[in-house]
Amino acid sequence: MRDYPEDGGEGMSQVFNGQKMLLDLPSPPAARVDGTIYFTDELLQDTSGDYFIPERFFYASPPADSDGGDAELHEHSDTKSLYALGRAVERTEAGFIVNEEQEIIPTSAFMRSFEDIAATRGELDCGLTASSTKYASLLPNPLRAKANGRMVYTVPLIIFMDDVSGNISKQWNKHHAIYMLNANLPREMLEKEFFVRFVTSSPHAAPMELMRAMKQSICDAATSGVAAWDCKD
Known part of the structure; x- marks a missing residue:
């Protein structure tokens, strides 16, 4: 099984390569990175120290220059990595500011989950700025409590x-x-x-x-x- 939709580029050879599964249908809600489970619509922190809220998870080929530009390697499906489409978040004295533009980052860059952030005293106390509330909330994904530490998959x-x-x-x-x-x-x-x-x-x-x-x-x-x-x- 392919647990996440896949960006197949211009071609399509599988059902999970379709644009509908990639962009239109609800995203698989969770991804496991180094043993930690991250959910969509939850605040997290990446290895650079920046905050991020993932909205969709999907497979895609790494950038062509990530391993010397071996074109044949990138065409092979086994080389596809898991990425997250979401919004960058900046922490300020006025509150967390959620970027209006979406961006894509590899899930391998995830470092701290919402649980880790919420467990740190005072880190979420500043709240969201008024302009950011339409994009996100500083609450856990409802599926986190239901999952009780287990992964959550969607099966189209x-x-x-x-x-x-x-x-x-x-x-x-x-x-x-x-x-x-x-x-x-x-x-x-x-x-x-x-x-x-x-x-x-x-x-x-x-x-x-x-x-x-x-x-x-x-x-x-x-x-x-x-x-x-x-x-x-």
Whole structure:
């Protein structure tokens, strides 16, 4: 699985290379850097001492001059690094000032999380300036408390419906069935039948009734979260 959307440049070979996943859909909310979990929309501090609020996480190729300009190396997907799109923040006596312009920094530059900053006496006492409140808040991401120290991932789904016959004989007995795929999987896997998952079917419910229930189930899962375990975390 590719846990974050990927900036594929001008080309697109995977679902997670698409601009919609990169810029339009909600970003994966968390990134783990050196064992520390950072969330979107939270204040952090990078290795230069500057403050930053990430808004999106994504994979991209490092700058061409970062390793001697080896073009072939940069084209290889394994060399893509995790970056954050967000806003620089400056701490002043009047309060934290959030930059109006977005910028991109590598997540490898993250040094102190919101928890570390909040635990330092007086560091957040100055608050935000009035002009910055429309861009951010000095509060933790609500998912931090729900996660309870665990990573949080988002799994985009490809959902489709088809009408099939419920009979082995030639007599048509129409059922509407819903299937889904994990859009974080490579295209080579999405093309295999094993990764097409059956969700529900009914010979009586209308298609929109089935989709309404499907949407509600996904919304409930997105709100409450689903605890899962894998070999990475």
